[in-house]
Amino acid sequence: MTARPIRLGTRRSALARTQSGLIADRLRELTGREVELVNVTTEGDTNRAPLTSMGGAGVFVSAVRGALTDGTVDVVVHSLKDLPTTPEPGIRLAAVPRRADPRDALVSAGGKKLVELPAGAVIGTGSPRRHAQLKALGLGFDVVDIRGNVETRMGYVTSGRLDAVVLAMAGLERLGKQADITEKIDPINMLPAPGQGALAVETRDESGGAVDDELVRALAEIDDADTRSATTAERAVLAETGAGCSAPLGALAEIVEDEDGPALSLRAALCPEESIDDGDVVRLSVQGGVADADRLGRELAIELLDRLSIGEKTNDQEREA
Ligand SMILES: NCc1[nH]cc(CCC(=O)O)c1CC(=O)O
Numbered sequence: 001m002t003a004r005p006i007r008l009g010t011r012r013s014a015l016a017r018t019q020s021g022l023i024a025d026r027l028r029e030l031t032g033r034e035v036e037l038v039n040v041t042t043e044g045d046t047n048r049a050p051l052t053s054m055g056g057a058g059v060f061v062s063a064v065r066g067a068l069t070d071g072t073v074d075v076v077v078h079s080l081k082d083l084p085t086t087p088e089p090g091i092r093l094a095a096v097p098r099r100a101d102p103r104d105a106l107v108s109a110g111g112k113k114l115v116e117l118p119a120g121a122v123i124g125t126g127s128p129r130r131h132a133q134l135k136a137l138g139l140g141f142d143v144v145d146i147r148g149n150v151e152t153r154m155g156y157v158t159s160g161r162l163d164a165v166v167l168a169m170a171g172l173e174r175l176g177k178q179a180d181i182t183e184k185i186d187p188i189n190m191l192p193a194p195g196q197g198a199l200a201v202e203t204r205d206e207s208g209g210a211v212d213d214e215l216v217r218a219l220a221e222i223d224d225a226d227t228r229s230a231t232t233a234e235r236a237v238l239a240e241t242g243a244g245c246s247a248p249l250g251a252l253a254e255i256v257e258d259e260d261g262p263a264l265s266l267r268a269a270l271c272p273e274e275s276i277d278d279g280d281v282v283r284l285s286v287q288g289g290v291a292d293a294d295r296l297g298r299e300l301a302i303e304l305l306d307r308l309s310i311g312e313k314t315n316d317q318e319r320e321a
Contacts, residue, residue, distance in 0.1 A: 003032075006027055006031065006033055007036050007038050007072070007073040008035055008036065008074070008075045009068060009073035010037050010038070010077065011039075011041075011063075014149070015079075015175060016077075018174045019174060021037070023201055027075070027222075030217075030218040031214055038067065040064050040067045040072075041063070042060050042063035042064065058082075058084055064076045064078065065202065068202060069091065069208060075202070075219070076203075078202070080096060081168075081192075081198070085238050085239035086239075089207065090205060090208025090209075091202050092202065092205040092208075093202055094203045094220070095200075096198055096200060096231055097199050097222050097224055097227065099198035099199075099227045099230070100173060100174070101184070102197035103168075103169045103186075103192060104167070104168060104190050105167055106164055106166055106181070106182050107172075107181060108163060108164035108165075108183075109157055112163075113182060114139065114183060114189070117139070117164060118140075119140030120141075120142060121141050122143075122144055123165065124146035124156050125145070125146065125166045126145055126146055126153075128248040129191075130166045132281050133191070133250060134166065136279035137189060146162070150175055150177070154167070154180060166185070168193075168196055168197065169181065187252050190250065191251060191268065191283075192250060192251075193249075194237060194251040195231045198227055201219060229255070229264060230254065230255065231253070233264055233294070233296050233297040234252065234268075235297065236293065236295075236297025236301065237249065237251045237298075237304070240301030241270060247273075248272075248281075250268065250269040250270075251267070251269075253266040253293070258287070263288065263290065264288055265287045266285060267283065267284070267285040268284055268285070268304055269281050269282065270282050270308060272308055282308055284300055284303055285300075286299065286300045
């Protein structure tokens with residue numbers, strides 16, 4: 001008997017196809033079965049209107065998930081950082097594979113690093129998180145809003161319209177654009193988005209119409225415990241702050257060794273929506289057990305929100321005085 005092929009749903013963008021291809025290869029290796037890439041067209045891909053007018057980057061995720069729930073495909077792959085934190089009925093996050101470099105990258109004209117760019121340099125990003133943290137460096141950068149896929153955004157630099165853009169290392173590497181990276185931005189200066197650099201592999205759960213056991217086992221094999229734990233902590237910060245995927249929130253968890261063995265070191269940065277251009281970023285960190293990822297993230301989020309509201313109160317009191 002020849003086993004049924006595995007159908008993997010993907011968006012058509014170069015990044016989505018590459019990421020889906022990576023998982024398709026793993027599934028072929030692990031099951032020996034054929035894996036078909038099935039194209040899913042999403043409104044976000046065909047409509048050039050601002051993403052926020054279509055309900056945010058979530059439009060990509062929901063369309064791809066639609067193919068899963070209606071049974072067209074068995075597996076889908078997303079960038080974990082684009083995945084909302086609220087669980088979707090019938091769908092299971094079956095694997096979070098070992099993550100790529102989570103850092104942000106600078107792509108600038110003339111190979112300049114952040115410290116080499118002059119005050120007044122114009123840097124493009126569509127991300128409020130990157131915007132706030134670029135401003136917080138205090139180097140006098142002018143940050144402008146841009147949109148489009150990785151190629152489009154890099155094009156602003158090659159055409160000379162912008163001095164630099166900031167993009168995720170992982171995306172650039174997956175697209176073979178390593179050579180264009182002029183600086184791997186240290187997270188001490190810019191914390192990545194929760195889940196950045198990691199993939200999310202989803203399938204149907206029992207209630208959604210389970211997939212075959214062999215596929216379930218292969219997906220469990222692809223899952224990476226360290227990445228799962230780190231991204232669980234980062235996404236807990238996101239969930240607890242009630243922020244969406246485009247929030248001015250950065251979070252990075254790393255597995256570190258302390259005296260009792262491996263521990264989770266979590267850092268986060270949050271900026272009030274109204275002060276993104278002022279770069280009023282609050283940063284905090286915490287360390288704890290790898291098994292406590294969710295709780296660590298939630299506690300750090302509460303502390304961050306506390307600091308922000310204290311900050312607001314102080315400002316109000318100053319204005320009154
Ligand atoms: N916001 C879109 C998006 N979603 C995932 C990636 C890159 C891959 C990743 O971060 O895992 C990108 C591009 C970018 O932010 O530069």
